[in-house]
Amino acid sequence: MKCEDVSKELIPYLDRRASSADRHEVEEHLAACAGCRTRAEELRTLWSVLDEVPIVQPSLGFDARMRARIAEEPQARWYRWFVPQPRLAMAMALLLAVSVWMSRLPQDSSTLPGTAQSEQQQFQVIKNLDVLENYDVLSKFDALDEVPADQQATPVDQMNNQPAQDDGG
Numbered sequence: 001m002k003c004e005d006v007s008k009e010l011i012p013y014l015d016r017r018a019s020s021a022d023r024h025e026v027e028e029h030l031a032a033c034a035g036c037r038t039r040a041e042e043l044r045t046l047w048s049v050l051d052e053v054p055i056v057q058p059s060l061g062f063d064a065r066m067r068a069r070i071a072e073e074p075q076a077r078w079y080r081w082f083v084p085q086p087r088l089a090m091a092m093a094l095l096l097a098v099s100v101w102m103s104r105l106p107q108d109s110s111t112l113p114g115t116a117q118s119e120q121q122q123f124q125v126i127k128n129l130d131v132l133e134n135y136d137v138l139s140k141f142d143a144l145d146e147v148p149a150d151q152q153a154t155p156v157d158q159m160n161n162q163p164a165q166d167d168g169g
Helices: 005-013 021-030 034-052 062-072 086-103 114-129 129-139 155-161
Strands: none
Touching: 005 021, 005 034, 086 114
């Protein structure tokens, strides 16, 4: 038996209302578990102290006076259910305030999927994919670091600096 099961069966065991099989299981667990055994002893001590307290009998008119006081309490009106409770009203006001605040936040349509601008950006990335692949190869190419700065003219610069050739016309 687990400690949780024993804690449920402890009061009937101590009150001698448990069946003999349940009593036997509880006794076996109490023999093995010091924590539950301590709790059982504390409950026995508490009950022995409560047994020493004298029983107080209510006065003869106690029941009649209690019933009269209950009858004097104001009855709930039929429209009481319609008046909102303060916690409910506060929750609804906060919900309304958050809803208004969220609706007034700026909308960034470029991050939303399906917009024309994001589709255009995706198309540009796909269109320039071969350039991006070549850039990645060239940026990691170590031989370019060894070329002197004056010889690093790009092919476009070299074509612009060449004299114009006449095709013999």
